Amino acid sequence: MPTITVEGRERSYLLEVPKNPQGLVLVCHGFGGSAEDMRGWAGFSKILDAHHFVFAYLDGLPDAKGKRNFQVEYQFQDTKINDVKFAQLLVAQLIKQYKLDPKRVFCTGMSNGADFSYYLARQSKPIVRAVAPIAGCMMVGWDKTLTAKNRIPIMEVHGTKDAVTLWDGDLKNRDGWGPYYGTEAVAAHWVKSLALSERDSKTSGKLTRTRWGTKRDATEFVLYTIDGGGHDWSAHLEDPKRSLAEEILGFFEKHSEK
Structure with a gap:
């Protein structure tokens, strides 16, 4: 697995490169997941050569319990870990390596990886053109440190019965992640x-x-609302013959600047 050094730490990722690569999609796993797992079930591998995106599956760093995750200001996370810098350096490297269009950089993810998609979209100088968080949320604390004024298109998919990233959020922090907003908020x-x-x-x-x-x-x-849906990566949305991976790439292609 390739690595890149970020602030003294070795960071790992996986790559899938199509014929004639033009753009880049960062794909981020959920809490406790991995780049390898995400690549295995997200569905992008099956349609790699139908599009022109390089897929970079990022690995979060493991916490004290060995659970890989991306730092998005959960109340228990190590704020010294700079996953934004990881994404920035990797994007710069891949743009140079594959001669990609810097205006065609996107991010999607599941759960914690979806939160990280939002996190990247709210940076003062975002590296992403659009994001597609699946079952994601935004922490209340971001309002003190990040901006929501970046003109970045967003596609969110969320189930109303999600038992992990609650549809109505958790402003009272009952689950211990830290207060976060509900999907409609x-x-x-x-x-x-x-x-x-x-x-x-x-x-x-x-x-x-x-x-x-x-x-x-x-x-x-x-916003795609799945009535009764849980905490998962849906097989498809409106068209049963079109996978969620295809819907995400369609959204990104719509917002690609030629």
Whole structure:
């Protein structure tokens, strides 16, 4: 597994490179997962050559219990670990190595990896063009340190019965991660910050797609709500013949600057 040194620590990742690579997608696993596991079930490998993205599966560092994770300011995390710097250095290296378009860098992830997608989107100088968090959230503490004004398109998928990243959030910190916003509050936060005034919604079965946009530019927040859905990476969304991986790449391609 290739590595890169970040502030004195060896950081590992996995790569999948298509023919004629043009853009880059960072893929981030959930709490306790790994880059190898994420590559195995996310579904991007099956459609690698149908698109032009290099996929970089990031490995979080293990905590005291051996659980790999990305630092997003959970109350118990080691704030000395700089996963943002890891992403920044890796992106710079891969852009140079494969001659990629720096305006076609994206991030997706599951659970803790989804939180990290949001975390990257709120940096003062974001390296990502758009993000697709799956079952993710935003910590309340970010409001003191990060910005929500970056005009970054977001696609979130979340189940209403998610028992890990709760749909309604955990402002009282009952689960010990630290206070975090609920899914609708996260959406409202971005909608207000980005002045997204246009809204449309469509429901089909247990899936509701709600989109907020603006005539100003292509910035949008798209929320896929799965009624009764849990904490998982869905097989598909509206089209059963189109995998979640394909939906994510379609969203990223929509927001690729040519």
